Amino acid sequence: MGLSALTYVRSPAPTGAWLLGLLFFGLFLVTELTGLQFEIRRQGLLLTLADVPLLLALAYVPPMTLLLVRLAVCAIAQWRRGTVPVKAAFNIALMGASTACANLVIVEGGPVLLDEPSSWVVLVVAVLTSVVVAVAGVVGVITLVQGRFAPQELALSAVPSLIVAGLNTAIGLAVLLILRQGPAAYALLAVLVAFFFVAYRAYSGAMNQHRTLTEIYDLTAAISDTPQDGTLPDVLLGRVRKLLQAEYATLWLPAQGRHPEVLLSARTDDKGLLDVAGAPESLRRQAVETGQTVAASPKLGDDQVRAQLRDFGAKDAIVVPLRASSAVIGTLEVSGRLGDTRHFGPNDVRLLEAVAAHAAVAVENNRLVDRLRFDAYHDTLTALPNRRRISQALEEAVRVRAPGEVVAVLMFDVDGLRDVNDSLGHAAGDQLLAEVASRLRTLSPPAALVGRVGGDEFVVTLRLPNAEAALELAVDLRGRMQDRMTFGSLTLDVDTAVGVSLHPEHGSDPATLLQRADVATHAAKSLAGGVQLFDLALESRSVRRLGLAGDLRRALDNDELEVYFQPKVTLRDRRLVGVECLARWEHPTHGAVQPEDFVAVAEHTGQLSRLTEVVMREGLRRARQWVDAGRPLSVAVNLSPRTLVDPAFPDRVDDLLQEYGVSPDRLTLEITEDGVVDGVDRLLPTLRRLYDLGVHLSVDDFGTGYSSLSYLRRLPVHEVKVDRSFVQGMATDPGDLAIVRAVVDISRHFGLSVVAEGVESELTLELLEEIGCDIGQGFLFSRPLPYERLEAWLGAQTDAEPTPLGEVRRLRAVG
Template sequence: MITGPLALMTLLLSAITLHESPEPLGKWWLGLVFFGLFLVAELTVLHFEVRRHTVILTLADIPFLLGLCFLPPITLILVRLAVVALAQWRRKAAPVKAAFNITLMGASTACANLVVLQGGPLEASDPRSWGVLVAAVLTTILVSAAGVVGVITLVQGRFAPQELAATVVPAAVVMLFNTTIGLAVLVILQQGAAAYLLLAVLLVFFALAYRGYAGSMNQHRTLTEIYDLTAAISDTPHDGTLPDVLLGRVRRLLGAEYATLWMPAQGRHPEVLLSSRPDDKGLLDVAGSPESLRKQAVETGQTVAVSKKLGDDNLRAQLRDFGAKDAIVVPLRASSAVIGTLEVAGRLGDNLSFGQADVRLLEAVAAHAAAAVENNRLVDRLRFDAYHDALTALPNRRRISQALEEAVRVRAPGEVVAVLMFDVDGLRDVNDSLGHAAGDQLLAEVATRLRTLSPPAALVGRVGGDEFVVTLRLPNAAAALELAADLRRRLQDRMTFGSLTLDVDAAVGVSLHPEHGSDPATLIQRADVATHAAKSLAGGVQLFDLALESRSVRRLGLAGDLRRALDNGELEVYFQPKVTLRDRRLVGVECLARWEHPTHGAVQPEDFVAVAEHTGQLSRLTEVVLREGLRRARQWVDAGRPLSVAVNLSPRTLVDPAFPDRVDALLQEYGVSPDRLTLEITEDGVVDGVDRLLPTLRRLYDLGVHLSVDDFGTGYSSLSYLRRLPVHEVKVDRSFVQGMATDPGDLAIVRAVVDISRHFGLSVVAEGVESELTLELLEEIGCDIGQGFLFSRPLPYERLEAWLGAQTDAEPTPLGEVRRLRAVG
């Protein structure tokens, strides 16, 4: 619709000029000269920077103006058509596009010839002729603009007036500039052969000056673009938008169809492949070059560039097979390691291709981009580490709190937000027996199991050394308890580490929103309280109850009261008798602290002992019991009834290297023989950090003090500990003694403890003797000493004296008398 009429217009106007021109073809060699001039002008494009704007000048109007003066009309048209056709072939333009450009050039040139023909003969020194030439050149601009507007309107629709002005006005300005130069050249040429030399010198000087200017401006432009790109990258927030900013600017900077960032998988970071293209919003997961180029760049650490002038035939073949024209792939370096690649592919423009300058430019950009990407990864890693546990990669307490806030906010009516806290049993024993590496492996396995077994909507996290949390929304409390029991049961499956198999158990505490709290800290704290309570339950699962917290809160309030009680001597020491089973003789007492609080009443020993441990008052509490026990032991010796006294110790006390000296001082103060004092340490307390406790235990042993392992059988100690520890006595835990009359398993355990103790030369004390049948069984298996309610409950000193007074100094007390003594107690 447009190319055809333009072709007819060219033929018609050429026929007119051919008819009216006296010499339509002219000299052939002059036509060749102008063919060369037009070709040079076609290939020469000048760029000038004016107030941060780039002005592009083409010099084709200068030889065209001279051609209007020196060439016949038909020769001028043929020369221009030949040059345009050669340029279209070189650019490999589409046939339709090439045909339009050729016919448009012919029509505009024919119109210019007609203007010159109508203006009459031309004179180089005549201003009227200058006006004719300017009008002729302006005619070509208008015809060309009309043709281009017609094509755009036909293909894309209505052409906006502002767009037309933006196209025509700069072209008219460039035309006036070129015609001015062309007229000056025309005047110079009229001066003779000497003027040709001056013109040649002027052209050489202009070419050298422009070359220097172009190099300087190109360098300045490159530095400015790199600075702008670096500033844009630096200003990009760490919110995942860095690739968008980086790739978009790189693609525009190098005029590429594709700009791609590729980073192979590394650690917890997956593979990244993102590309920017001109016509796509956002980034794509495709690339403009084959994968082999990226891998080569990473493996060699060198830039891979492929274009008409760069690379080898093998690389060009890879690009052709992929369907790409050219590409540059630059490795991204972080320190000495290559972390990925930055690449551009497909230089925009049919006759343009990447060159060495583009390679240097992309390498400069890649140096800044590598630092930005690595910093972005570092921030991402720091953000991940801030919200995740380093060992298990599970969310930590901070992330769990955030998730709970979100769950509470979006909870549907009728739902509950459940917090299930799992406390893994036996981690300390694994660390001590197999090393911390095995303990870490155990925790990692527990994390994997919880993550796998929990519902998909649950968030699994680690909030402490051996504490894990599972939180999710559930229909009700029953569903939360059912899930907790199911996860605990499935968590108990054996765990195999190489040749070692471990049985793992856990206590589970459950708290719910809104029943038990609205903020994450309260929910987690109350789940922790429930977990501690669950440790003493057979099922191992406990739903939070306010009664559980009241005890913990009460403990906190007892700290100041305990200090005052110690200062004022308000703690009382009770004594529980220890009787030989062979002849039923009283051989000693166990000293037990009791506290009658003026407000709360009787305070459980485990409560105020825990308060003393956490408030630094344990040493004072221990000394109070020791002093009272040794004072009474001195009195009994003076009364002719020497009895030994036993005092319970906390493992924390044995860590104190000065404790043996204090014991020695107290023994000397009260004049009590060391063998009359027995210090009892729980089995767990001895096994946990046995190497740290051994120096203190050996010093006490050297003093002559008797040492006893309390609650034996409830921990996980091995026989080797009994061989290593300097102890004299083993106390069988009451849970086994009370059950031995009805449970064959408990009886077997007590029998085994007695046999083991005899093997090591230790005496055995049975706690919790409450029935005659139990007493007979203990005597049968050879237990040495008994202690329990069958003989007497713990008694204050006055009631103990009454109990002692009921004994006679004559014969050993028979069993019937033991019953009577128990009644008196």
Template sequence: MRFSLKWKIAAWCAALLLVTQIGGLLLFGEIGRGSAMADAQADLKTGDRVFARLLDERASQLTQAARVLAADYGFREALLSQDRETIESALANHGGRIRADVMLLLALDESIVASSSFNLGRTPERLRQLIEGARSGAHSGGFAVVSGMLYQLVVVPVMAPVPVGWVVMGFSVDKSLANDLKGVTGLEVSFVRRSGDKGWMLASSTLNEPLQSALLGELSANGALQDEALTLGDRDYVSLMHAIDAGPQQQVGAVLQLSLERALAPWNRLYRDWTGLTLIGTLLALAVSAFMGRSIASPVVRLAEFARRVESGEYGAPPAVARGDEIGQLANAFVHMTDAISLRETRISELAYYDVLTGLPNRAYFTERLEESLRTAAADGSDLAVVCLDVDRFKMVNDTLGHELGDLLLREVARRLRETLRDVRDQVARLGGDEFAVMLPGADASKALSVAHRIAEAMNRPMNLDGQMVDVSASMGVSACPAHGNDAQSLLRHADVAMYLAKRHNTMAEIYDPRHHDQNVERLSLLSELRLAVERDELVLYYQPKVSTAPDAVHHVEALVRWIHPTRGFVPPFEFIPFAEQTGYIKAITLWVMNAAIRQCGQWLRQGLEVNVSLNISARDLLNPELPALFAGMLECHGCPARLITLEITESAVLDDPLRALANLQVLRETGCALSIDDYGTGYSSLSYLRQMPVSEMKIDRSFVMHLLDNPNDEIIVRSTIELAHNMGLKVTAEGVESEGVLERLRLLGCDLAQGYLISKPIPAEALEKWFRESHWAQGAAGSSAAAVMLDEPVGRAATRTVAV
């Protein structure tokens, strides 16, 4: 039987179409599985990030609720009065609001005071670790295994004003949590744990029972899972182990899994459609091969081109395929697939480039737009300026009114910034915390400063935050291109420098000046050289005498630290002491000063000269538990009696950590030295702390002494301070005496010791010994002095103590 050419052509076309379709099906099979695997791994990593954020949000929810409970006045009163019924009611109410599974109140010794529907038994070691973490910060959080159950916990101290207890709140890690996480991430979630060398155990899982056993078997065989494909039962999964810190004794993790069946579903649907299309095309090709070539090849080519555009990230409108057959179904599948991908990428972009709280672009987005605008400005020669803004008193609003009103404040600031900007090209962003930035294309520094004035006016208007009127202001810094930089990082950094300058000068806004930057660099360089100053013995001590208002056989001097730099010469203390305190290097300087002063005191004693030396102790030093032992070692090494040393501390130093500070003071007092309160009247300590401090002397700050004769209020303060000190059995020393009249008035008020430029300026040890022999102050009834390390100022200018060493 002979076939006609028409049928031969039809047969050959049908065969060619069949071979082509089968080859395409096989090719798509390989590509599809590889693409599905890559998509599944990408979805898994995205789900892991979402999972981590959800855990952080739960921790934040617990922390906020615990802080609200800890700050509740009635709750603290119930705790102090040991009203167990009220405590348990408060725990139940606050726990019920956020559906917490764990509500505990622990005493400072970590014993259970009260709990809400939760029997803890013995306090677990992990909970003790969390409590230990909360001692050094505002709160502590993490995961813990309690009675065989996994919990997410936070610990917040109850302050009154010192810690009096610990609030513990937590959520259980159960199947309900796993199902919630699955609903958000779309992943199978299994919480697993093991202790020591024991095998893995399952805390909760969204998998069914057979798959749970299979998962535990895989974990026992392979350990942690990371982007691995494994088979559980008859299903393939891509898995990832999210490690969870639950303490050194427990290994806890969340196994996130995505079924490859779900990832392959679009491709399987594509395979089925393609197979149907092949069969139909083969049958129709026998009759109308030319028509089938036009009706099939053309749409497929367009869809393939669209798939390539999707692959490159272009999610435009798909090609119009107004058909109801398999080609149309394939086109619809592409539409749904690209819509889903586009929505996911849009959401990811929002999280990556926008601030969730204010809706403003974040730092990453702002930096990218700034770089693009800088390239445009460089191309057309136009100006561009950046304004960095920091909300003043924001921390006070947060601490006083709470974080919820703080968030409302940030939203209101964002709204006013958007309303203030008039040019559609202007860009505003939240860089983080209470810091915002504004990009002003086409504006120079002068125009940017005028915009800053408008912003300041908008910020200065009172804000009604949920019925609470709040007044805030803003400090702003301005930098412009090309005067202050040609790249985004330079402009932002320079605007930041100008902003902090405005904050220090208490001005509304400042334009960046390279000189300020150079000064900061110079100070940092000086700080690095300060680290070598102690080793090279570049520091020296000067001494300023004090006179007694009554006969005293012992001399008293006040020592001042000086830095004689080999190239810079004399470096004033106010230029290096603040930086030393900020970096913690003040401890090394303190030890050097203590050792040098005690050594000099011992030398004077061996020469027959009995001199009492006072040493100022900074806040950092006062909290150092090793200080008493180091101090006692120096006394023994240099043969100096402890009675000749007076350690001076400021009021604020005790307030930083009253319990540790008072304990350290007591140990220091037991060495036999005297303790003195320095700069009394300038701090904020209460009389309750003053009563507890084992001090024997009180020093009145020079700001009250210098104008004693001119200001009646200063005299009232000085007189009442002297009377208070004498009633408490303390000696009184007055600083800043610069006239005979002030000294005579202090003598009439009963002040014990006085110091100032009237008596002597700070002098080296050799000059001081000559002063002891020749000065009428030393020879008279008031011949005494005290040594303390402090920062002195020129005559006539009130001293501002930056640090006590």
């Protein structure tokens, strides 16, 4: 009896239908082992095409035969997948329950008459009942273990199963109707089934590949769009955990410099990140030490790694090292593949390695931005907040000050720093400053902000009840800081002068408070107690500056300023190639006036352009003489950013070059890094005109500000001068050495020459030569010299031809 001849084919007895039972056993087994895996919370849900043969079996196979066949197929599938016994038993029981419910619907619905649409409805309801019972059982046991489902989460979990079941029942009905058409339909059905199977496999593979590529693209885009605000781990780990369908996704960064160790994990069903990991630390260390991916699962890794993972209590894991250039900066790892029967494979390893490559770049960029941001607001030597950060803190303190409180600014000026630098070298001076910073930070109240605002000036700012409390704190801190310091065989007393200014009595803005604290500090240097509260009578220094303004004008009119020249020497062959022109002023009453004082006076009184022209004229006049004497030297002149704002300045430079007949490439104009960066857009037109004239342009004090590679790329400059603070510390501080090396490498990348300021030791000279620095200047070669002494030195150099080492020693003697 053929299938097509049956209208009611179900027999109430299980005997006599074993041939059909074996046929459906094969169909159920094939569909059960070729399913789609979905994630529900921390469990995997397997959806198969078993609903299609189930509908046919409900029409053709007796109830007991169908139940036994499905239980046998389920048991074989659980065994093949390696499901744990408890879960396998639950799945087999659930399969029996769902099949029994489907049979019950058929029995209650009456005879199955394939010509009647009502029988089709009964079959569909029976299949959907089986699916609902299966989904309800899975959701129920997960709820018992992990808590209740939210309605939205329940819908997202159940609806896909019901949709797939509906499609399967529609296919089953179509197959059922085809079978009733006779043997010819069987061949057509076989072709359709084979085509569907091939198409299903291809579609499934394409969809998996498309999903993976889409998620990788979304992940990299999310990483790129993440602001530099510390939220990168949240974005990265959540997406990696979902992409790899893992229970844990972990980012580990070991402690590096001032950055502490980071261990953060995204875990299934947990909001936010946790400071735990799903894999043992030994795997993490192994990945960092070897620089290779460490993976452990039934498909990956060796027995030793799997044993470590088993002892930890995890079933599988992948640990990928994060690389920045050639260094390993941490690891990205996943552990605990969701679903008892699923494990990580080679494709998952390659996928995580691709993600780790993007993540490493993002992590390194975050750390670089964090360092640049930190450097912009902190002093390099002491790591204390700098003037910019102190100003921000003062603004905030003034804004939140309670009634009756004062905002106190205590400025500490370290006595004797110049003597230490001159006698023991700048390395000892830096050590003194670092010690003062450490003591001040340790002794100050917890609520105080301690910063460094100048070469030897430190600031402590906090809110206090009154002026008396501020003075008591200043006296107490000064006294407790006066312990001795040891430098080799020398012992020095640390002493400071302290000036105090208060808000609201002495000002409301940070600049005024700091300026008046500075005035009080200078007054405190002449007091026995060393502490001075600001008073308006102390503004004599400002009055003195006003007096200097008139004296400077007369000095410029009478050519009383003198220009000194500091040699610039090539490091490769110790050859003099140029000089830097430096203004000096010997006041008839006040004696030698510091350059920073009269330059500041010139800036504030509109005499800066005259001062610059005086220095430039003298430099070009001497450059012309040196050319005529057959020993051409370049001359360098410092510029203030205010000078570059003047659009007529390039024309004046051109006129002076033509007046003295000096080639433009013999003149170098030096602009400080901060001066360029703060107003780069306003200064670019003038800089480009000077560049077009052929004048060489130099970025002075490079590294002390907060410039970036983009500025070097935009600026039309020829030269970078490394600030003396880094050069003088590079022989003893690996950080300073790394900064100088980086500046040299960056400058060479942009085709710029590099000048090192502050060369004061032969070890520093050797290091600079080793890393490829071009030119040096400093006390090791010569101090700034007046023209006559420089000429005498040049004459002595012409008379004798010493070796490079002898030349350096003789330069030091002349200096």
